Amino acid sequence: MIELILRKAGPEDLLAVMDIENSSFEHPWPANCLLPELSDGKINYSLIAEIDGKVAGYLMTWRVVDEFHIINVAVAPDFRRIGVASAFLGALVDEAxxxxxxxxxxxxREGNSGARKFYERHHFKEVGVRPKYYRDSGEDALIMTRSVDE
Ligand SMILES: CC(C)(COP(=O)(O)OP(=O)(O)OC[C@H]1O[C@@H](n2cnc3c(N)ncnc32)[C@H](O)[C@@H]1OP(=O)(O)O)[C@@H](O)C(=O)NCCC(=O)NCCS
Structure with missing residues (x-):
């Protein structure tokens, strides 16, 4: 039985977060973009998942008026499909x-079919497209949203 713990992120998580970021994305964020998201503040709300004492994933969000904007989420490849990202969403709903x-x-990203399936499973709906949103690849972004009480 695995032990999953969710806790607030902090700057000390940077190296572990960079490892997961680099193994999760073709165009990973650099350290100087990740670091500011790893602190709790009026806008930032970011969580770390730990499994058996090891950082297994992270969720980075911004509070924007009455909405949580999920700006980054990733789970280390070895810990995928065991409910870590689902646990993040559960915690985010509680905080909301x-x-x-x-x-x-x-x-x-339009081509990120795994993530799209994950969000659909959690009742997010496509509400718009930002054409060529990602400057690195020119890919479109799909905007997905759901109400907290879905
Ligand atoms: C997307 C991601 C965060 C999901 O994390 P996870 O902890 O593996 O997700 P969960 O275990 O909570 O998945 C719950 C359900 O979502 C769906 N799902 C998750 N990953 C999926 C995939 N790759 N393909 C299809 N469905 C998927 C499934 O319905 C899954 O339930 P199941 O395993 O019983 O079939 C993870 O795959 C990841 O880090 N990907 C790389 C980074 C990324 O793309 N982040 C999103 C940026 S927008």
């Missing part, structure tokens, strides 16, 4: 209810 946030929004 505590802080009067009504919806969750994100952008996902």
């Amino acid at each position: 209810r505590l802080s009067g946030i009504n919806s969750m929004t994100l952008e996902v």
Whole structure:
């Protein structure tokens, strides 16, 4: 039985987060983009998942008025498909209810079929497209959203 712990992220998680980022994305964010997201603040709300004491994934969000904007989420390849990202969404829903946030929004690459399936499984719906949103590849972004009380 694995032990999954979710906790707030901090700057000390940078190296572990970079490892997962680099093994999860073709165009990973550099350290100087990841670091500012690893602190708790008025806008930032970021979580780390630990399994058996090892960083297994991260969720980075911004509070934007009455919405959580999911800006980055990744789970280390060895820990995928065991519910880590689903646990993040559960924790985000709990935090949203505590802080009067009504919806969750994100952008996902059109070609990221695994992530799209994950979000659909969690009741996110496509509500728009940002054409050529990703400057690295020119890929479109799909905007997906759901209400907290879905
Ligand atoms: C997308 C991602 C965060 C999902 O994390 P995860 O912890 O593996 O997800 P969960 O185990 O909670 O998945 C729950 C369900 O989502 C769906 N799902 C998740 N990953 C999927 C995939 N690659 N393909 C199809 N469905 C998937 C399934 O329905 C899954 O349930 P099942 O395993 O019983 O079939 C992870 O695959 C990842 O880190 N990918 C690389 C980074 C990335 O693309 N991030 C999203 C950027 S927008």
